[in-house]
Amino acid sequence: MGSQLSTDDPRTESFELFVEANEARLRHSLCAALGSQKGHDAAAEALAYGWEHWDRVSSMDNPAGYLYKVGRDRGRRLFRRERVRFEVTRGSEIPEVEPALAGALADLSEKQRVAVMLVHCFQWTLSEVALHLGVAKGTVQTHLERGMERLRAELGVKS
């Protein structure tokens, strides 16, 4: 272990700034793709990987998007047979959140779930999602609409 916590190290400082700006995005997107626990673990793994390879990762055009793919791949590998689950145990404090919402989200396809959760749960714009995932904005829009349509059908809501 080196002295990575030395903030006067430009490399460390650069990584810290990156984490400050992108940790939430990475965690949100991986939780959307993999579920709460898996996504959280995968985000930590991806950030660790990013730090280990920071010289290379930092020079990329879209390091957060890159680490998302790293984390997603690692999460899939580690939790291949496990179902996507969202664990929010304090839902009773917000009684108007439909109890079946977490399960309905888990039942969406990964593409649809990521689009729905990033846009509506975590307030990303379509462009931000598209950039992060490396897909066209129209693709995100399509997955979002289909995901919302399926959620409404699943939960029996009209709007």
Add this chain to the structure above:
Amino acid sequence: MKTLERQLGEFGELHDEQWGSIKVDDILLTAQDPPMELAPPPRRPSGWAYAAAGVAFVALLAALSVWLSGTEQPVVTSPDTPVTTMPDATIETVVESSGEALELEIEWSEIEIGDQTWFAFDQGGIGAVSEELRIDVLLADGHPITYLEADGTYQLHQNCFSNRCFIWSSVDGLSWSFEGNQPPFEYFLDARTDRPMYMEYNPRFDTSRDDPQIEQLIQPLGIKFDDGLGWQELEYNLPIDVEAMPESPVWNVVAPSSHPATSDDSQFAFMASVGQMHSLDPPPLYESIPIDRWLVVFDGQEFVTMDPPAAADPRGNWALWDLFYLGWLGDELFWTDLATNEAWSLMGTEWVPVAMNGPLRNPEIVDFVGGRVFVVDGFRETWTSTDLTVWHRIHGPGWSGNWDLQSTDFGWMLTDQEDRTVWISDDGIHWSQLQPPSEEITHATYANGLFVVGLPEGTREAWIGRVANQPGG
């Protein structure tokens, strides 16, 4: 009642509140020191030298085509040839081991030695993936060397091209290559896009239908290889509009001209197809309805898209792709259609029928390996030929068709998965059985004089050894 959008927003807030953020200090404290990153190998820009070589190659192909078309050989069936048992074709070194298998998406054989799961490259080296997902490589002399920083983020694939083998990551484009099994290793990154570079000529993107990266992965198909003179970079764009494809296209590359691990030159051909998934009742059964397909031939210099033999596709059903086999014999590309027992040879841009019906009766298995074609017919008789016209019948190996056949520096090696025997040959006709210390073989690989023989899963045993007296030696 809140709207669905508002419920989702509050769900996100609750999720954030419960799961919290990841602290950078935790990352810095738990991460390992960053490894030294190797400099990429020098790139050799493609240019006029390749263009000139390409023209010469095409001219050579044309000349061969003219010559071959005028010298068609009659079908000749040679007398049956007995098995020649070569002395001392036995494993002389035994390594018994135990360990716990890892579930890895790697395409080479895995065996277990000690606390590591080892794999054997079909050509060029023998390596291992340990529990830490580091890669170790065992040199042909048996000495292990520790490999680089390949950790669990990598989906590793391996392939061999012009006697150079590659492993690479489909995640970040990092790749390593080596020639034979000799270090030093090299890696390179696709500097243009920072995205995966697919060097395999048998790209397997058929399972990517749920993968949002599909648009990035398939267009273009990047191929990079070392032709012995330097690095070549190639791009091939499938003649399609990806955006116009259905939401869940099913990509497939079928009928590759040879198994990646057994290719001994830079020529290859494959058929790329795209289809649409349709659910069947009951789910989750589904079927893929073909939409379009392309035959792609790489002649060593450039990709050429062409049509398959017109007569080979009377059914128009490309779902029957497993009835077609593409293969090179020398510089000649053959297309075989087992449904009709017909074959064609590519002469320039024309497909010329080739008589393949001589000794073959209802051929079921066709395998082009190392300049020979091996066929199992409907009567479980096995034949081999170098030109599809003169055939030799083979005795010895089980030849169930359930085999792993690979070319080696001494000839060919076959693992018969059905009767679990390993056979070696220096001419493809005469075969002798390898004598490993077990009758429970699941797979065997060979690299530069070293055999690795594995046992069924659960027994956790494997053997490594050399053939004391190699065929042809």
